[in-house]
Amino acid sequence: MASSPHFSIERIKRTEPFSMAFDHMHDAYEIYYLLSGERYYYIDNRLYALQAGDLIFIHKHGLHRTTNKGDASHERILINFDEAFITPSLDMQETWELLAQQHFLLRPGERERAAILSMLEALLGENDRNEPFRNIYRRSLLVQLLVYIRRLHNVRYVPIVPEGSEKQQRVYAIIEHIEAHFAEKLTLDQLSSAFFISSTYLCKIFRQTTGFTVVEYIRYVRIRQAQQYLKETRWPVTRIAEQAGFDSIAHFGRVFRQMTGRSPLQYRKQFLRENDADEAAT
Known part of the structure; x- marks a missing residue:
């Protein structure tokens, strides 16, 4: 049998310094949204300086980690999921079109940040409740978020240059x-x-x-x-x-x-x- 579909979402606020010691990778896609503070984010050994409102999409098997930047205080939302979680709502071609893009960092405008945060908060709320049709609703919310992110990427994406001493x-x-x-x-x-x-x-x-x-x-x-x-x-x-x-x-x-x-x-x-x-x- 195939492995069970995977989906997780968490919101964490830290007030103490926190840095991952090593890069890691996994068999899931990742969406990282920085709510407040600043972070350094390593993606395939390129270093990016994140500010509040930035969103990163990490393709599965991509090396990544985060470290301190500036004030240690920061808050973020993190989603991990695999194809099996969203495929019941899509055909395979639609799934691969949504997930085909490699890693990218988005710096949305104020209106786009509000829309992204609204979708993320809806996902967090549904994840915390054990209501009927929970997986169906979480799946539909995640697909909406992925479509919105891809549209932003296609229309307004400007590559953010990695840090480079x-x-x-x-x-x-x-x-x-x-x-x-x-x-x-x-x-x-x-x-x-x-x-x-x-x-x-x-x-x-x-x-x-x-x-x-x-x-x-x-x-x-x-x-x-x-x-x-x-x-x-x-x-x-x-x-x-x-x-x-x-x-x-x-x-x-x-x-x-x-x-x-x-x-x-x-x-x-x-x-x-x-x-x-x-x-x-x-």
């Missing part, structure tokens, strides 16, 4: 190199030589900017690519391990399980079950 720009370049060459043999010495910095300094600025060690990030990129191969091909696991840059099937299997909680074959089987269930529902 010289140190951060150097790390971004290293990340792009890793993303482009993940299937090749990558070592710390090779990277430090390619970017004309010492390995010690490279490790320091990479960890400060991303929350990852260099080795951890290389593994993340390779596992993310392996997940795509498992879903999109029928290649044997040995070939997937090789194409993703792992030098042994045992190492690949161990790292994959550590990062996903499943073996590569379990991951593929679950994806096929869920995909078959979605097709049967259309």
Whole structure:
């Protein structure tokens, strides 16, 4: 059987400093709305400075975390959901059209912020009540919110430039190199030589900017690519391990399980079950 549809929403106000120590990712989409205060938000190792009223949409499997900026006090609303939660209200084409956009940050105007907040408060209210047809109503409210966000994105979206000190720009370049060459043999010495910095300094600025060690990030990129191969091909696991840059099937299997909680074959089987269930529902 496919996994149960997932939906969660929470509103949290903090008055003490709070920073996530490490980036994380999950199998759900995320909507983050900052009600008050300021935050730094890392998305795939790009750093954005958020102000009250900003909204971020995070595609599933996107690396992200938030950290302090300015006054520690802030309040936010966070939604996590998967496709299975909204598909009963839509056909598959409509679902993918709503969710196709990769991560983006919106800075709505005053009128748009009021409309977004009204929808979020309706979702929070319905989530706190155990009324008949609760899931149907939450689903319809979420779809309304997603449509509104996509319309704003299509009509008024202006890319917000990530923060970029010289140190951060150097790390971004290293990340792009890793993303482009993940299937090749990558070592710390090779990277430090390619970017004309010492390995010690490279490790320091990479960890400060991303929350990852260099080795951890290389593994993340390779596992993310392996997940795509498992879903999109029928290649044997040995070939997937090789194409993703792992030098042994045992190492690949161990790292994959550590990062996903499943073996590569379990991951593929679950994806096929869920995909078959979605097709049967259309």
